[in-house]
Amino acid sequence: MSRKLSPVTALLLTVPPLMWAGNAVVGRMVSALVPPITLNFLRWAIAFFILLPLAAWVLRRGSGLWPHWRRFALLSLLGVGCYNALQYLALQTSTPLNVTLVAASGPFWTLVIGALFFHAPVRRHQAVSAVLSIFGVLIVLSRGEWQQLLSVRPVVGDLFMLLATASWSLYSWLLSRRDEPETIRSDWAAFxxxxxxxxxxxxxxxxxxxxxxxxxxxxxxxxxxxxxxxVAAGPAVLAYRCWGLGIQQAGPAVAGFFANLTPLFAALLSAAFLGEMPHLYHAAAFALIVAGIWVSSRH
Structure with a gap:
């Protein structure tokens, strides 16, 4: 069944990449004010108190959470503990635009992790999509200088973001297993x-x-x-809710295109608030990454 992309759904799917880009920009802006890993802890501590009135029942003994504590501990290690901490670490030495473009290598890491650990077959169009995306990331890492690719030394922030993206891809695969009770899974705030x-x-x-x-x-x-x-109310809570509603209404394939607005928003916000203007190689990388998602989604 085809799903119509209404203006409301388009807005729901536009809010998360705007929040994620804003998260990268403000993380760069306050890098001298707070340590990156501490920023991640403070962010989720505030998010905890935002979510508590919405889903306090999940913390009770009979909610079904505690018998599945190992699963939630692993999911939280990858999604809450590692991903954003590594992203904030990356922003100490890399730019928000670079960070969001490197994060767009997710299709490549998803295929690799799925094939290695979840016995997921890799289809031809998926491989083409991953190759296009990784070429886009290589353009970012080489700063557009292909002849120096073998000798280029990416800043440590780019490498931190690669680790963060791999962590998120593993988190996504574990998320798809649906091992937790449906009562928790169906309640976005409780989950x-x-x-x-x-x-x-x-x-x-x-x-x-x-x-x-x-x-x-x-x-x-x-x-x-x-x-x-x-960062607590926007990227952590609001974006999560809007993304879930948008996927329910438009489907994951359409949502994938909106996710790739994140580097574009990061470029605009970086230019506006940090004075970091994008370069031609950023546009080429963005085009390759979007082409990769398009190849994958059209099948």
């Missing part, structure tokens, strides 16, 4: 809160290591407080 509860343990542990091993410090003020409010 997210169940992950955040365990994710606070992981992110708190990683933050403790950050403070013990580095010269970490926080510069409190309105810029940081506004950032924390945004």
């Amino acid at each position: 997210l809160l169940g992950q955040v509860v365990f994710g606070l343990g992981w992110s708190g542990l990683f933050s403790a290591f950050e403070w013990g091993l580095t010269d970490a410090h926080i510069t409190w003020g309105w810029p940081l407080l506004a950032t924390l409010a945004f």
Whole structure:
């Protein structure tokens, strides 16, 4: 059955990539104010209190969460503990546009992880899509200088973002297994809160290591407080809800095209707030990545 893309659905699917791009930009803006792993912990701590009134029942003994604690602990390690912490680490040395473009290598990592660990067959159009996407990422890593690709040394932030994207791809595969009770799965706030509860343990542990091993410090003020409010309410909660509703109404194939608006929004926001103008190689990388998603989605 075909699904019509209404203006409301299009808006729902546009909000998440805008939030994700904004997350990358503000993460770069406050990189000198708060340590990156601590930023991730504070973000999810605030998100926990936002979600609590919506789904406090999931924390009760008979909700079905606790018998499946191992699954939620693993999901939260990859999605809450690792992905955003690595992204904020990446933004210490890389730009928001680079970070969002490297994150678009997700189709490649999804195919590799699916084939290696989940026995998922790789079809021809999927391989073509992944190759196009990875070429786009290589353009970003080489800064558009193909002749120097073999000798180029990507900044450490780009490598952190590659690890983050691989972590998210593994998280996505585990998410598709649907091992948790349907009562939790069908309630978006309960499902997210169940992950955040365990994710606070992981992110708190990683933050403790950050403070013990580095010269970490926080510069409190309105810029940081506004950032924390945004990254907790916007990318962590609002984007999650809009994305789920958009996929229900338009399907995952159409949603995939909207996800690739993230680098475009990152370029616009970076130019507006950071003065970091995009280059020609960014446009070429974006075109290749979108072409890869199109090849995959049209089948």
